[in-house]
Amino acid sequence: MPQLDEQLFPSTPGKIKIERAHHHYTMNRAVHRCFTSTSTIFLWALFLVALMASYMSIQSFVDSGSRYLHHTTSRGHGGIGGLLWEKQIRSSAQIRRSNGISVLVTGAAGFVGTHVSLALKKRGDGVVGVDNFNDYYDPSLKKARRGLLDSHNVFVVEGDINDRQLLAKLFDVVAFTHVMHLAAQAGVRYAMENPHSYVHSNVAGLVTLLEQCKSADPQPAVVWASSSSVYGLNDKSPFSESDRTDQPASLYAATKKAGEAITHTYNHIYGLSITGLRFFTVYGPWGRPDMAYFSFTRNILQGKPITVYRGKNRVDLARDFTYIDDIVKGCVASLDTSGKSTGSGGKKRGAAPYRIFNLGNTSPVTVPTLVSILEKNLKKKAKKYVLEMPGNGDVPFTHANISLARRKLGYKPTTDLPTGLRKFVKWYLSYYGYDQGKPVNFK
Numbered sequence: 001m002p003q004l005d006e007q008l009f010p011s012t013p014g015k016i017k018i019e020r021a022h023h024h025y026t027m028n029r030a031v032h033r034c035f036t037s038t039s040t041i042f043l044w045a046l047f048l049v050a051l052m053a054s055y056m057s058i059q060s061f062v063d064s065g066s067r068y069l070h071h072t073t074s075r076g077h078g079g080i081g082g083l084l085w086e087k088q089i090r091s092s093a094q095i096r097r098s099n100g101i102s103v104l105v106t107g108a109a110g111f112v113g114t115h116v117s118l119a120l121k122k123r124g125d126g127v128v129g130v131d132n133f134n135d136y137y138d139p140s141l142k143k144a145r146r147g148l149l150d151s152h153n154v155f156v157v158e159g160d161i162n163d164r165q166l167l168a169k170l171f172d173v174v175a176f177t178h179v180m181h182l183a184a185q186a187g188v189r190y191a192m193e194n195p196h197s198y199v200h201s202n203v204a205g206l207v208t209l210l211e212q213c214k215s216a217d218p219q220p221a222v223v224w225a226s227s228s229s230v231y232g233l234n235d236k237s238p239f240s241e242s243d244r245t246d247q248p249a250s251l252y253a254a255t256k257k258a259g260e261a262i263t264h265t266y267n268h269i270y271g272l273s274i275t276g277l278r279f280f281t282v283y284g285p286w287g288r289p290d291m292a293y294f295s296f297t298r299n300i301l302q303g304k305p306i307t308v309y310r311g312k313n314r315v316d317l318a319r320d321f322t323y324i325d326d327i328v329k330g331c332v333a334s335l336d337t338s339g340k341s342t343g344s345g346g347k348k349r350g351a352a353p354y355r356i357f358n359l360g361n362t363s364p365v366t367v368p369t370l371v372s373i374l375e376k377n378l379k380k381k382a383k384k385y386v387l388e389m390p391g392n393g394d395v396p397f398t399h400a401n402i403s404l405a406r407r408k409l410g411y412k413p414t415t416d417l418p419t420g421l422r423k424f425v426k427w428y429l430s431y432y433g434y435d436q437g438k439p440v441n442f443k
C-alpha cells in the first residue's frame, strides 16, 4: 500500500525547486522564439496560469513546513493550518466503508489511543489523531507509536487539547461524527508530584474540547476515558456504575470524577451525546512505562529491585487488570452505539444519551501474582521489596461489574492476565531489542 508521503508529496522539496528553475529557463527561450504567433500566445497564457498555480502550491508547501525536515506539525514549526496540512487531515479522515464514521482521537499517540485509532482505521473509518507528546514518560515511545499510525495512514497532529484555535481548525476541515477523547494526565501516584498537570489536561483540556464539540455543527458524539479510580474508597465489590464515587483517593481520581460531572453538564445544557468509560488498569503491548507491569518487567530484566506495595494487615493489593484488545472492543462498541448529539449552533434540540460503563475484566489478580507471572515469562526472579502501601492515592483493590457494558455494548473480555502478559512480554523483548536477556538496542 502506498505511504501517505508518496500520495501527497511529489518528491523532495529540493526536487521541486529544480523543476521550478527549469520552468523559468524554458519559458524565457520560448518567449523569444514564439511570442509573435497568436496561436502560441494562447498556449503560453495557459502555461503561465499553470506556472502560477505551481508557484502557489510551492508557497503553500513552504508555509506548511516540511515533514522531511522535522517530523512534527506543531504551529511552532509553521505546520498547522497550511494547505498541505489540511490535505493530510482530510485524507486521514476519509471514510472507506459504508456507514463509516470519522473520529477525532485525542491522545492518539498514547497507549489506548494508538490501539483504538488502528482498529478504527483498519475497518475503514476516518481517523485524525491529536497528541501533545509530553514527557510524562519517554516520548520516544509515543513517537514510535506515531510511526506505527503513520504506516497505517493515520495522521497525528502535534498539539494540545487546550489549544482552542487548533481544535476549531480541525473541525473546520473535518465534520467529525465522533470524538474519542483519550488525552489525559494518567497515573495515580504522580498526582502528588505534579497536581497541576492533572487540572491542565483532565479538567481544563476537557472543557476546551467540550466547548468545541458543543459549537460544532453537526455536533459529534463524545466517548471519553474515565477511570476505575473514581470508585475510590468504595468497598462494595464488584464495583457497579451506580455505586458511590464521591470518595476519591487521589487527585487523579478526583479529576476523572470531575470529568464525569463536567460531561454531564454539556449533555444536559447542549445536547452532546456522552459516553464515559471507566477503564480498569489497562495493560498490553505498546503500554505505558509508568505502570507497574511495565516498570516491573524493565527492572526484572535489568536486575534492579522492584517495590511491591501491600495493604493494611498484610493484605495483598489487587487489580482487575484488563487487556488492551478487550478495551479496544469496548471503545469501538461505545462509538457504534453512542447515539447522536442533538444540539446545533450551541443550542440543545432534545435529550441526548449520557452513559457510563465499566470496562474491566471481572477477575482481580494480586500484585504478587502479577510479579510471579512476569518472572515465569521473563525466566528471571525479581528482587522484591515489600512495602506497606504509602498514603499516595492507591486503593486496595478494584473489581468491575461489567453487566451493563455486556448488555448495552456486547462487551465481553476474553483475555486473562497470563495470556495478556505473555503477549506484552513478547512485544517488550522485541521492541527493546532483547537478545537472550540482554538489551541489544535500547530505544
Ligand SMILES: O=C(O)[C@H]1O[C@H](OP(=O)(O)OP(=O)(O)OC[C@H]2O[C@@H](n3ccc(=O)[nH]c3=O)[C@H](O)[C@@H]2O)[C@H](O)[C@@H](O)[C@H]1O
Binding pocket: 186, 187, 188, 226, 227, 228, 229, 279, 280, 281, 282, 290, 291, 292, 293, 306, 307, 308, 309, 310, 317, 318, 319, 367, 394
Ligand atoms: O484503573 C485505572 O483507572 C487506573 O489504572 C492504573 O492505575 P493503577 O491501578 O494504580 O496501576 P499501576 O500503576 O500499574 O499499579 C498497579 C498495582 O501495582 C501496585 N504498584 C505499583 C507500582 C509499584 O512500584 N509497586 C506496586 O506495588 C499499585 O499499588 C497497584 O496496586 C493507571 O496507571 C491509571 O492511570 C488509571 O487508569
